[in-house]
Amino acid sequence: MTLAAAFAEERLPGVSPGVYSDADFRAIAELIYAESGNVLPDGKAMLVYSRIAPLVRRAGVQTFADYIALIRQDAAERKCAVDALTTNHTFFFREAHHFAHFAQVTRPALLDRLEQGEAVRLWSAGCSSGEETWSLVLTLLGEDRREGQAILKRDVRLLASDIADQVLRRAEAASYSEAEVKDVPPALRKAWLTMQDSEVRVREEARAIVRFRQLNLMGEWPMARSFEAIFCRNVMIYFDQPTKEKLVLRFAQRLRPGAFLYIGHSERVSGPATDLLDQVGPTIYRRRAA
Known part of the structure; x- marks a missing residue:
């Protein structure tokens, strides 16, 4: 037509x-x-x-x-x-198996690194309006506020990036309606969310470890450190195959050995990145040791 x-x-x-x-x-x-x-x-x-x-x-x-x-x-x-023209559809704890894996497998290793005085860096790439980012923060901090507050005192940072400025502003505000936080587990909500002006907000202490940045994934990446985990989910569905393969390779190269890449349910790793990543779960990949 x-x-x-x-x-x-x-x-x-x-x-x-x-x-x-x-x-x-x-x-x-x-x-x-x-x-x-x-x-x-x-x-x-x-x-x-x-x-x-x-x-x-x-x-x-x-x-x-x-x-x-x-x-x-x-x-x-x-x-x-x-x-x-950027699609920004997301919600808290979307693809819950990713957060279950992060809590059960990734998080204990990260806490060990922090306890030893090492730095931990995480990346929510294509963070949209922030639901993924804050789901990741809440999962990292856990249900015990005392343990979470101890984590916050360590060298841990989460980069949240998106190409669209307007969704980044919403993500950084960390303020959502009751309906939008319905999928947050009650214990995590009690520990790290609070009511303010009829909206539900992420507590200020938890927001302190996140850095929001406008970033085009097709452009230069200014970050110097490697990451312990990268979440890039339901972003690559809008790319053609060569672009997907190039982007996944760049992600793999930015992961330290043993670190994890989490991608969307309809996305797959292919191309040169398969030489660096092993699939360890549904749309979960681990960077091989050097």
């Missing part, structure tokens, strides 16, 4: 097929792929229209072609377009 036919079928008010063409969609898809690695198949043409049209109006240009010319030249506006 052409875009003109789609407009007619959808009966979108006040929209003329002339302001958004198949060529416009292809140009936007190419720009988004080059910038973020996200693949926008033909079936996403109307989604692109619905998310980009407000930016076209805000920019004060007349057509999508005008807006495409703008984002080719304006890096800040181009980032706004990428942010608008």
